[in-house]
Amino acid sequence: MKDVEIGTIFLEQISKKRGNALGFWFFRLFLRMGGLFAAYTLLYGVALHYWLFDGKAVKAASAYLRRRFPESSPLMIRLKCYRLFVSQGKQLVDRMAAFSGGADFNFRLLGQDNLEKLANQQKGFVLLTAHAGNWQIAMTTLAGFKKKVYLVMLPEHNAAVKASLGISGEGDFIDTIPPGGAPGDILRMIKLLKEGHIVSFMGDRAYGAVSGSVDFLGEKAQFPLGAFAVAAAAKVPVAVLLASRVGYKLYDVDLTNIITPVYEKGENKKSQLIRWSQMYADILSAFFQQKPYQCFLFYDVWKQ
Amino acid sequence: MAVKQSLEEISVQLKKSLVEELSLEDITPEEIKDDEILFGEDGLGLDSLDAVEIVLILQQNWGIDLTDMDMEKGREIFASLDVLVQYIYDHAQDL
Numbered sequence: 041m042k043d044v045e046i047g048t049i050f051l052e053q054i055s056k057k058r059g060n061a062l063g064f065w066f067f068r069l070f071l072r073m074g075g076l077f078a079a080y081t082l083l084y085g086v087a088l089h090y091w092l093f094d095g096k097a098v099k100a101a102s103a104y105l106r107r108r109f110p111e112s113s114p115l116m117i118r119l120k121c122y123r124l125f126v127s128q129g130k131q132l133v134d135r136m137a138a139f140s141g142g143a144d145f146n147f148r149l150l151g152q153d154n155l156e157k158l159a160n161q162q163k164g165f166v167l168l169t170a171h172a173g174n175w176q177i178a179m180t181t182l183a184g185f186k187k188k189v190y191l192v193m194l195p196e197h198n199a200a201v202k203a204s205l206g207i208s209g210e211g212d213f214i215d216t217i218p219p220g221g222a223p224g225d226i227l228r229m230i231k232l233l234k235e236g237h238i239v240s241f242m243g244d245r246a247y248g249a250v251s252g253s254v255d256f257l258g259e260k261a262q263f264p265l266g267a268f269a270v271a272a273a274a275k276v277p278v279a280v281l282l283a284s285r286v287g288y289k290l291y292d293v294d295l296t297n298i299i300t301p302v303y304e305k306g307e308n309k310k311s312q313l314i315r316w317s318q319m320y321a322d323i324l325s326a327f328f329q330q331k332p333y334q335c336f337l338f339y340d341v342w343k344q
Numbered sequence: 345m346a347v348k349q350s351l352e353e354i355s356v357q358l359k360k361s362l363v364e365e366l367s368l369e370d371i372t373p374e375e376i377k378d379d380e381i382l383f384g385e386d387g388l389g390l391d392s393l394d395a396v397e398i399v400l401i402l403q404q405n406w407g408i409d410l411t412d413m414d415m416e417k418g419r420e421i422f423a424s425l426d427v428l429v430q431y432i433y434d435h436a437q438d439l
Contacts, residue, residue, distance in 0.1 A: 224414075224422075230399065231412065313393070
């Protein structure tokens with residue numbers, strides 16, 4: 041698939057959720073004519089539009105911001121919401137530019153030792169990402185390793201994610217697999233890990249899968265448990281991947297956190313899964329404490 | 345050489361393992377029917393995490409590695425308890 045086609049699908053998929061084709065055409069035009077700064081400039085106005093008129097988006101963002109900034113007034117939360125929209129917009133523009141070949145980005149890989157160790161072991165590993173920063177761009181840092189990455193995701197999200205990652209077919213190092221709703225899907229994940237591949241989950245939103253209650257930014261939230269269950273069954277570690285935009289064309293890709301889930305006898309297994317999920321929630325909380333405007337969850341995971 | 349378990353022995357052991365390993369509440373091994381549906385609301389109501397556990401139970405108790413199986417077959421053998429018991433009977437390894 042050509043870059044232009046990938047970009048078009050990506051834009052179409054986004055436009056189904058927010059904005060329209062004409063709007064994204066303008067982004068492409070600004071990107072092509074004036075580069076990243078031009079697209080960023082346009083972005084401030086677009087973000088303002090959504091901030092003023094898209095109540096759903098504001099509400100979804102506020103669920104996180106209220107927990108992250110409990111001392112802030114409703115007015116301040118609303119203002120921070122605009123900043124969050126701009127931050128996400130910049131990362132979307134960066135992604136568009138990166139995958140259409142419009143700009144080169146620099147990555148600082150934190151935890152390179154971990155990654156090399158994991159890549160050199162015979163078995164694969166579980167990669168746990170989050171709706172934080174620009175995980176799609178961060179995936180490109182894994183391209184140099186001889187392991188294929190399988191993203192666990194709902195089939196309806198496939199086209200958008202494939203387009204946003206530039207996945208075009210057989211030769212790619214990234215592919216998608218359905219979440220483990222059926223036993224056969226779970227078997228496939230374990231098999232892939234045993235064969236040395238990487239299976240990647242989003243760890244901060246359950247999408248209807250089995251979840252457990254963890255402390256996240258000061259309140260109980262529902263986090264999915266599947267990643268840890270699969271890792272424990274396949275006897276592989278879980279590497280947490282967090283990517284954050286730290287400057288112009290510059291991203292930090294953090295792989296310093298490794299969780300090794302091994303069941304202990306005599307303790308309820310679900311309790312152990314929740315304990316590992318809590319470790320992940322703590323890592324994520326610390327990340328958002330440092331980088332509050334890199335959370336793009338836009339979903340109320342605290343809602344009971 | 346170990347004596348091969350009968351279908352009934354496998355069924356009893358599997359039911360016990362399911363209740364213990366999956367922490368099933370409000371049900372005893374004896375109350376699980378021989379043809380009990382495993383997944384979905386009509387039967388035991390197991391979920392995807394439980395499927396992972398069953399993979400481990402079969403590995404630990406009968407030396408069966410389900411991960412080498414194709415997905416379609418995987419779906420078939422998880423259909424009900426008696427189908428799974430029959431699969432164990434046919435594929436159990438001496439441990």
